[in-house]
Amino acid sequence: MTRVAQKIRIYPTDVQKQQLARAMGCCRWWYNHALNVCNQTYKETGKGISRNGLNALLPSLKEEHEWLKTDVYSQSLQQTTLNLSRAFINFFEKRAKYPRFKSKHKKQSVGFPQSVRIEGDYIYLPKIKLVKAVFDRKYIGKIKTVTVTKDSDDRYFASIIYEVDACFVSGNSDKILGIDLGIKEFAIVHDGSKTSKYANPRHIKKHEKNLARKQKKLARKKLDSKSRKKAKKIVAKVHARISNSRQDFLHKLSRKLTNESQVIVVENLNVRGLVRNHKLAKAISDVGWGMFVNFLSYKLEREDKKLVEIDRFFPSSHICPECLTQQPKMDLSVREWTCINKACNAHHDRDEAASKNIRAEGIRMLKADGAAVSASGGSVRQDRGRKTKVMQHPVKLETPSSYDVG
Ligand SMILES: [Zn+2]
Numbered sequence: 001m002t003r004v005a006q007k008i009r010i011y012p013t014d015v016q017k018q019q020l021a022r023a024m025g026c027c028r029w030w031y032n033h034a035l036n037v038c039n040q041t042y043k044e045t046g047k048g049i050s051r052n053g054l055n056a057l058l059p060s061l062k063e064e065h066e067w068l069k070t071d072v073y074s075q076s077l078q079q080t081t082l083n084l085s086r087a088f089i090n091f092f093e094k095r096a097k098y099p100r101f102k103s104k105h106k107k108q109s110v111g112f113p114q115s116v117r118i119e120g121d122y123i124y125l126p127k128i129k130l131v132k133a134v135f136d137r138k139y140i141g142k143i144k145t146v147t148v149t150k151d152s153d154d155r156y157f158a159s160i161i162y163e164v165d166a167c168f169v170s171g172n173s174d175k176i177l178g179i180d181l182g183i184k185e186f187a188i189v190h191d192g193s194k195t196s197k198y199a200n201p202r203h204i205k206k207h208e209k210n211l212a213r214k215q216k217k218l219a220r221k222k223l224d225s226k227s228r229k230k231a232k233k234i235v236a237k238v239h240a241r242i243s244n245s246r247q248d249f250l251h252k253l254s255r256k257l258t259n260e261s262q263v264i265v266v267e268n269l270n271v272r273g274l275v276r277n278h279k280l281a282k283a284i285s286d287v288g289w290g291m292f293v294n295f296l297s298y299k300l301e302r303e304d305k306k307l308v309e310i311d312r313f314f315p316s317s318h319i320c321p322e323c324l325t326q327q328p329k330m331d332l333s334v335r336e337w338t339c340i341n342k343a344c345n346a347h348h349d350r351d352e353a354a355s356k357n358i359r360a361e362g363i364r365m366l367k368a369d370g371a372a373v374s375a376s377g378g379s380v381r382q383d384r385g386r387k388t389k390v391m392q393h394p395v396k397l398e399t400p401s402s403y404d405v406g
Pocket residue numbers: 320321322323324325339340341344345346
């Protein structure tokens with residue numbers, strides 16, 4: 001069995017919108033309350049508080065606040081607890097920042113871990129009942145969880161996680177892909193025989209002028225005026241459009257590469273450090289490397305495939321893939337180079353060489369860790385019962401906002 005996720009647009013009625021708003025409000029309240037409890041407990045005792053510990057607080061809170069009983073499906077609150085504890089795990093495992101309080105001005109969500117079903121063009125949610133939905137495709141499988149979100153544009157989506165037979169979903173290539181994440185190109189992928197380049201969609205640039213103009217307009221509006229509210233909504237719309245098209249690109253590409261492979265090797269870029277220190281910061285955050293690696297990692301994990309992250313200090317762009325001679329440091333502007341080993345003298349495209357080196361280093365790590373890799377670097381077989389250490393386990397479907405999918 002494997003998990004697939006699907007994100008669909010849903011169209012709640014006005015009454016259902018109100019019900020969803022109350023349920024989202026309850027979940028947000030509980031998330032913030034629980035986070036506060038965690039913070040306090042930590043301050044006082046130096047210890048955390050478990051998911052069960054948090055859930056144990058719910059019954060008395062429900063006595064105190066009637067609306068926690070009436071306005072929200074009880075399982076949705078439990079799901080919220082789970083999301084919070086995952087957020088803490090991600091923090092402790094250094095994959096995410098410390099959990100923050102949820103704002104009612106940001107994207108809202110509510111999770112339904114049980115009792116959801118699909119009936120024709122409707123999705124049935126506990127307490128909310130049948131909500132009109134548009135499916136691009138249907139899966140045969142069991143629904144694990146559904147998260148309903150409302151974005152800044154007042155649009156509603158349901159992210160559904162299904163458990164399905166693996167044969168329904170994945171492409172089954174046995175390739176190992178090495179990916180160099182670039183600036184000029186978004187990704188350069190080497191599969192052992194050929195290199196493919198995936199262009200960088202510069203959404204932000206295209207929309208930036210538009211955004212700047214709308215933001216200026218917004219700044220000129222009087223505080224608390226009706227037209228300010230309107231302008232604010234327009235700015236949010238442009239933001240949403242940018243982030244949608246970026247995510248769409250990242251989902252499609254990560255889906256394609258996951259289908260084409262068994263193992264994907266990437267550099268552990270420590271994107272956040274890079275963003276802080278580098279003048280390329282803007283371009284980097286635009287292209288969303290971190291998000292891309294995150295998408296890759298959970299798509300691969302769901303299909304029992306592997307993500308190998310190699311050390312970011314591995315000099316992938318300074319080694320000749322032919323003869324393994326280390327090259328002198330090169331400026332980022334150098335796009336092509338010739339090997340300094342006179343006997344080799346191979347000429348390389350910088351990014352292509354990097355993707356080859358990353359792939360080779362990933363294979364080396366897999367072998368060192370006991371995986372059987374065929375001579376061509378084709379198939380991978382892990383020794384039975386042996387958990388490999390090179391795999392950084394992906395950020396699982398941690399927060400509702402990263403549930404989106406492809
Ligand atoms: Zn060489």
